[in-house]
Amino acid sequence: MRIRAAVLRGASAAYSLEDLELAPPGPGEVRVRVAGAGMCHTDQLPRIGLADVPIVCGHEGSGVVDAVGEGVSRLAVGDHVVLSFDSCGRCRPCVQGAPAYCDTFIDRNLTGRRPDGTSSLVDAVGGHVGGRWFGQSSFATHCLATERNAVKVDPSLPLELLGPLGCGVQTGAASILVAMKVRAGSSLVVFGAGAVGLSAVMAAAIAGAATVVAVDLHQHRLDLAAELGATHVVLGDTPDLLESIRDLTDGGADFSFDTTGVPHVMLHALGCLRMTGVCGYVGVQHGTLELDDMALVGKTVLGIIEGGADPQRFIPVMIDHWRAGRFPFDRLVETFPLDQIAAAEQSSLAGGTIKPVLIPER
Numbered sequence: 001m002r003i004r005a006a007v008l009r010g011a012s013a014a015y016s017l018e019d020l021e022l023a024p025p026g027p028g029e030v031r032v033r034v035a036g037a038g039m040c041h042t043d044q045l046p047r048i049g050l051a052d053v054p055i056v057c058g059h060e061g062s063g064v065v066d067a068v069g070e071g072v073s074r075l076a077v078g079d080h081v082v083l084s085f086d087s088c089g090r091c092r093p094c095v096q097g098a099p100a101y102c103d104t105f106i107d108r109n110l111t112g113r114r115p116d117g118t119s120s121l122v123d124a125v126g127g128h129v130g131g132r133w134f135g136q137s138s139f140a141t142h143c144l145a146t147e148r149n150a151v152k153v154d155p156s157l158p159l160e161l162l163g164p165l166g167c168g169v170q171t172g173a174a175s176i177l178v179a180m181k182v183r184a185g186s187s188l189v190v191f192g193a194g195a196v197g198l199s200a201v202m203a204a205a206i207a208g209a210a211t212v213v214a215v216d217l218h219q220h221r222l223d224l225a226a227e228l229g230a231t232h233v234v235l236g237d238t239p240d241l242l243e244s245i246r247d248l249t250d251g252g253a254d255f256s257f258d259t260t261g262v263p264h265v266m267l268h269a270l271g272c273l274r275m276t277g278v279c280g281y282v283g284v285q286h287g288t289l290e291l292d293d294m295a296l297v298g299k300t301v302l303g304i305i306e307g308g309a310d311p312q313r314f315i316p317v318m319i320d321h322w323r324a325g326r327f328p329f330d331r332l333v334e335t336f337p338l339d340q341i342a343a344a345e346q347s348s349l350a351g352g353t354i355k356p357v358l359i360p361e362r
Ligand SMILES: [Zn+2]
Pocket: 087, 088, 089, 090, 091, 092, 093, 094, 095, 099, 101, 102, 103, 104
């Protein structure tokens, strides 16, 4: 099928909007007409050499199933779906309900090919273009996903806004509610008030955390964090940052969550904890982390992928919280037409737009 997609052809190239040929859905696959696709920082991986080009990125897609492959039983043409990361369903972590730690996570989500090595996208001159990015490649009018990574949702929901529930928003919320199990009455410090951090702030309020401190370099993001449930906000370049946080958390936080991957910020996340504190790390780490002798004493560190969530279970939970008015993730979203992808990327990287969602032309 002929589709239109935003192709990245070089690490520092601009996206090019191209007509591509999308393979028909194979066994276990579904084809989705994309309604919207969130842009996430992980879409930058090909730009820093951690994924091959050319590729169609986009891994927070939502849309309508318009074809199904052999053996698909849980989904049918016309179903509304939110797309998340792919997993095998058979390895030990998958069987234990933790598909974010699937043994085949990298093969399925970051190689641009199907798990069997085949290609699903071909360009106008017959060249391979990476597809199936996080089991989808949704910066396009259509994409292929699998029955496992497409989560059926109620058709009355605003479909075009739901894609971020598949990665960034899920990562923030599930890190708090699933991976770290933040307790009612506890204190939490969130470093980075982007889509992941702000989702964590909203989830911490749901969990009943008594003190939620948001730290960021942008005042407008901190203002939003305060509206979404942060009890305190601190600019990241405050002198004596750790001391300020210790003051706000009665000597040290029970939980901390770093969304930046910046080593000195990660050290702050560890350093602001009290004994028995739990620190969660998500995102791509930018450089080596050097720990001093006492850094880990009495503390627990979790390296978290996708919040540790099973999307089939957790996406419906987030939707229920949204319907109840407790989880207004749509306040993070700003929509852009797919052909404005460069502007969306620029605004996101500059800290302006928190969660761009790209809408393909109809
Ligand atoms: Zn698996």
